[in-house]
Amino acid sequence: MERHILMEDYAYELPEERIARFPLEERSASKLLVWRAGAIAERRFADLGEVLPEGQLLVFNNTKVIRARIVMHKPSGARIEVFCLEPREPADYERAFAARGECLWSCIVGNLKKWKEGAVRIRFTLDGREELVEAEIAERGAREQLVRFRWTADRTFGELLEHLGRIPIPPYLGRESEEIDNTRYQTVYSKIEGSVAAPTAGLHFTPEVIAAMRCRGFAFEEVTLHVGAGTFLPVKEADAARHAMHTEHFEITLATLRALRARLGAVTAVGTTSVRTLESLPALAWRIRTGGTPDAARAVGQWEPYDLPASYTGAEALDDLAGYLEREGMDRLKASTQIMIAPLGFEFRVVRNIVTNFHQPSSTLLLLVAAYTRGAWRPIYDYALGHGFRFLSYGDSSVLMR
Known part of the structure; x- marks a missing residue:
């Protein structure tokens, strides 16, 4: 029809x-x-x-x-924003948020043209220790990229997002997310x-x-x-x-x-x-x-x-x-x-x-x-x-x- x-x-x-x-x-x-x-x-x-x-x-x-937007940087200092859309490994949300050490997500990447190869990272302090999250593109796509995250902290991926991520308010609001969001x-x-x-x-x-x-x-x-x-x-x-x-x-x-x-x-x-x-x-x-x-x-x-x-x-x-x-x-x-x-x-x-x-x-x-x-x-x-x-x-x- x-x-x-x-x-x-x-x-x-x-x-x-x-x-x-x-x-x-x-x-x-x-x-x-x-x-x-x-x-x-x-x-x-x-x-x-x-x-x-x-x-x-x-x-x-x-x-x-979820606090799905993570701002990371290349070693050169270029700012890369990674927007986590959907888990791939593990493939369901519950296990993905419980993952420790490594996981794979489908993401939209801001400033993708600056991220040709290698890893982007974010350093942060947790419980008095310096920790690191690294991300690499495992597979490139037209709109979404498969991004592999690895991290040193003894925390789940869900806990990391809560600590490092930002609430992804709609783009038509024309502003960055704030505490009220x-x-x-x-x-x-x-x-x-x-x-x-x-x-x-x-x-x-x-x-x-x-x-x-x-x-x-x-x-x-x-x-x-x-x-x-x-x-x-x-x-x-x-x-x-x-x-x-x-x-x-x-x-x-x-x-x-x-x-x-x-x-x-x-x-x-x-x-x-x-x-x-x-x-x-x-x-x-x-x-x-x-x-x-x-x-x-x-x-x-x-x-x-x-x-x-x-x-x-x-x-x-x-x-x-x-x-x-x-x-x-x-x-x-x-x-x-x-x-x-x-x-x-x-x-x-x-x-x-x-x-x-x-x-x-x-x-x-x-x-x-x-x-x-x-x-x-x-x-x-x-x-x-x-x-x-x-x-x-x-x-x-x-x-x-x-």
């Missing part, structure tokens, strides 16, 4: 002054645009519990942003290290907001999707259907699958990463129904959810996944996804409502909003631009309800 998405239809003028460069002093003091089946209203984010229908199950992405570019519920960008819809939540919503009968579950640098890649194709989506790894527990099934029809995804995780599940479930296994080592393809039978429901998908995990004696599913949620008739089988920030023009995230609102994204963005809303990662929020 041929698919076409003209990106010029998803462009809008975003003045520089509307991009929030820094977070508000209070997380939940941000503005909240409420879109309910075409009607638009304005509240404060702290009012979210009064806006959402009763009995909703909110799904958070509990990934934690170490806490405010993390959600209050972040737990599992692995992202190089925050799931920013969750930045508005505070423990007080969550506690107040629990008292009103809302429930909360968590998934983990590690956000990659590909989330910042612009769509360069005039036809977005030719844009190759990046791969992101996710994890969901059997207990969360059961909770989703119990409240299906009342599931509110907090952020596009939670949406992508939840709406990837039916494709994995369909693999179980048709082939006996989710084949989780193979990422959910960009267009795979579009090819599912229209009659295959979210309830059936969650039952198939939970049943598979129970039969296999597994308590969680680890997989990855490349799905593009776009206004091409995408069927939302799990997600009912979405909490999300305001996204860049001509981005895949804006396509997701357009898909959910059945093309009605422009009045939402026109209202936000005309009523003083702040945009992008540290900006204001919206709740979208069909």
